[in-house]
Amino acid sequence: xxxxxxVACLALIVPARPAAAADPIFPAGSRLGLVPPAGMLPSRxxxxxxxxGTNAVILLTALPVNAYEELTKxxxxxxxxxxxxxxxxxxxxxxxxxKGFVLSGRQTVNKxxxxxxxxxxxxxxxxxxxxxxxxxxxxxxxxxxxRAAFASLVVRASVPDAEQLALVPFTIGDLAGFHIEDVLPxxxxxxxxxxxPTDKGAGTTATARFFISALPGGPEEAADRDNFAxxxxxxxxxIKDVHLQDAEPLRIASQAGYQTLAKAKDAGTGIDVMVVQWxxxxxxxxxRMIGIARADAWPEIFGRLRTVRDSIAIK
Numbered sequence: 140x141x142x143x144x145x146v147a148c149l150a151l152i153v154p155a156r157p158a159a160a161a162d163p164i165f166p167a168g169s170r171l172g173l174v175p176p177a178g179m180l181p182s183r184x185x186x187x188x189x190x191x192g193t194n195a196v197i198l199l200t201a202l203p204v205n206a207y208e209e210l211t212k213x214x215x216x217x218x219x220x221x222x223x224x225x226x227x228x229x230x231x232x233x234x235x236x237x238k239g240f241v242l243s244g245r246q247t248v249n250k251x252x253x254x255x256x257x258x259x260x261x262x263x264x265x266x267x268x269x270x271x272x273x274x275x276x277x278x279x280x281x282x283x284x285x286r287a288a289f290a291s292l293v294v295r296a297s298v299p300d301a302e303q304l305a306l307v308p309f310t311i312g313d314l315a316g317f318h319i320e321d322v323l324p325x326x327x328x329x330x331x332x333x334x335x336p337t338d339k340g341a342g343t344t345a346t347a348r349f350f351i352s353a354l355p356g357g358p359e360e361a362a363d364r365d366n367f368a369x370x371x372x373x374x375x376x377x378i379k380d381v382h383l384q385d386a387e388p389l390r391i392a393s394q395a396g397y398q399t400l401a402k403a404k405d406a407g408t409g410i411d412v413m414v415v416q417w418x419x420x421x422x423x424x425x426x427r428m429i430g431i432a433r434a435d436a437w438p439e440i441f442g443r444l445r446t447v448r449d450s451i452a453i454k
Contacts, residue, residue, distance in 0.1 A: 163293045168306045171199040174291040176284040195278045200268040207261040236292045237262040256285050262294045308353045312450030315443040327352030347432030347440045357425035368397040372416050378403040391419040413437040
């Protein structure tokens, strides 16, 4: 599944403003950056680069560090051929960012023929994937230009909060001490409480997480919101043994909303947790906010969750 996603074609892209040609460029929200070949610009739509007016693209993706060993074993020419990529060669590569390997070959999608290069590199605390797709007709990107881009790959320690918040369709006026863990561009964000020691002392676990997403649709009639909230709460993953404590409409930031509160257990660890879901309804869409925290930290965490909730505004 991971390989199939990696080699999929990319949609038409809107270009953005370039940076200095000699400096690595970090697409918005990406820990990965590189110096793209001349003619390619950073994208406002995905984490990567594209030549305006063509389907010549570079896609940058960061995966967990342990994905490297999996991909090393799985991304062999025979397996890639099943995904539609005819591999000419696979070779090991040493970069400043870390060790890796490159697959190069050709792919035909919707009757258009492409040259493809896939770089997979173990880079510090992550696995870097660089997917280069160049139409064989109408573009002029040489093997040397692609290899130079690979050689310039760099990894930054973190992405600034302001840059990550700019990717979502709402603003958060007060993070209330939470940290940004992950962002889904144009859709949502995951906030996390600073991790602390686990009960066994063998690692760390987050005290709380707050999932915030802007979604289209939602019930237009107030009478439909109770059932909508119940179904939505039932779709929350990672919890079990749920005992509902409260389910009622309320106003959130002067808009119609709905609160669902429950006791539960973490499905993986069995730890007692509290779960709150807030839905805030607007014109043509709604905000879904899900807070999950250890039960022993709930009184303090709940107040901070409400602080974040009340500071959110749609852009």
